[in-house]
Structures are given as structure tokens and as C-alpha cells.
């Protein structure tokens with residue numbers, strides 16, 4: 001109960017100083033991965049190049065966004 005009340009005074013939002021999500025693509029067949037960059041096209045190009053050199057065709061894209069917490073100053077009734 002204490003944890004619930006303590007969390008209620010905070011809220012989470014995107015980090016305004018962040019430039020947006022970062023991404024990478026990982027091959028599901030050998031675990032090699034692309035560089036970490038914001039542009040999806042870089043991961044797509046890496047996957048196509050990786051397929052051309054290995055024959056692997058299964059990938060997973062990971063994307064992460066920066067978040068910040070701040071005190072929620074809204075009045076509660």
C-alpha cells in the first residue's frame with residue numbers, strides 16, 4: 001500500500017532532452033546485431049546485408065526511448 005501511494009505522486013513522460021528512440025536489429029539465427037542508431041533504415045540495411053552474407057532471414061528489432069519522472073502536481077480529489 002505504501003508503494004502505491006508513493007508512486008501516485010510521480011508520473012513518467014518522454015525525456016524532452018532525448019532525440020527520439022534508438023534502435024538496433026538482431027539476427028535471431030546467430031545473435032549478431034546492428035549498430036545502435038535512431039534511424040530504422042540503418043537496421044534494415046544491416047539486415048539485408050547480413051542476409052546476403054549468411055543466408056539468415058529471421059530478425060528482431062529493438063527500440064528504446066528515454067523517459068524521465070517528475071512529481072505530479074495535479075490536485076487529487
Ligand SMILES: [Zn+2]
Pocket residue numbers: 027028029030031032050054056
Ligand atoms: Zn545471423
